[in-house]
Amino acid sequence: SYNKKLLEYGPVFKRELYQDPNDKLHPISFSIPKELIVNDVPEKKQSFGTVIPSFMHQHTYEKTYIFENEEDYLNDYKKSLFGLTFRKGGWDCLRHYEILASGCLPYFWGLQECPPHTLKWLPKSLLLDTIRLPHVETKTLSIDEEKFNFSLYGDLLLASIQYTKEKLTTEFMAKYVLDTIKKTY
Numbered sequence: 635s636y637n638k639k640l641l642e643y644g645p646v647f648k649r650e651l652y653q654d655p656n657d658k659l660h661p662i663s664f665s666i667p668k669e670l671i672v673n674d675v676p677e678k679k680q681s682f683g684t685v686i687p688s689f690m691h692q693h694t695y696e697k698t699y700i701f702e703n704e705e706d707y708l709n710d711y712k713k714s715l716f717g718l719t720f721r722k723g724g725w726d727c728l729r730h731y732e733i734l735a736s737g738c739l740p741y742f743w744g745l746q747e748c749p750p751h752t753l754k755w756l757p758k759s760l761l762l763d764t765i766r767l768p769h770v771e772t773k774t775l776s777i778d779e780e781k782f783n784f785s786l787y788g789d790l791l792l793a794s795i796q797y798t799k800e801k802l803t804t805e806f807m808a809k810y811v812l813d814t815i816k817k818t819y
Contacts, residue, residue: 645818646660647660648662649725652749652752654751657818661751663754665731670736671735675737676738682718731802767787
């Protein structure tokens, strides 16, 4: 929800956009600085990242929040095939972008329920292909290494890294906002 009176003053940008955009109401999302995006596919040493997101009132996975600094947190995703993520308080959160920037594929539970104008720039179809990969065991957060299609995984990962560099940077989002404002005035 937003204050509709704001539309009188110029364009409004909304992350959780549940209606069709128009000439005054525009989607926006989080983004990531380009210097945090990997250039090459990192070596993979584990199936899933250590952090298992949970709601603040759920203490089940608190023990997975073990990192004391950003570098160690991002390095954990770099060495992981997948980073578990899902909608918590809202659809958009920096965790999705951190996973992608680290050269890891987000395993995004429930993404198929996301409204079309929310997470507008996240590569939803690519991430939906990711959660359809066979031989991924979400109950144990593991893969069947003998049956898992590493080649298809690699193709999805390379496409996600390239997409992240092109569409998920802070520079891209700033240009989008400025271009949208320029069209209004």
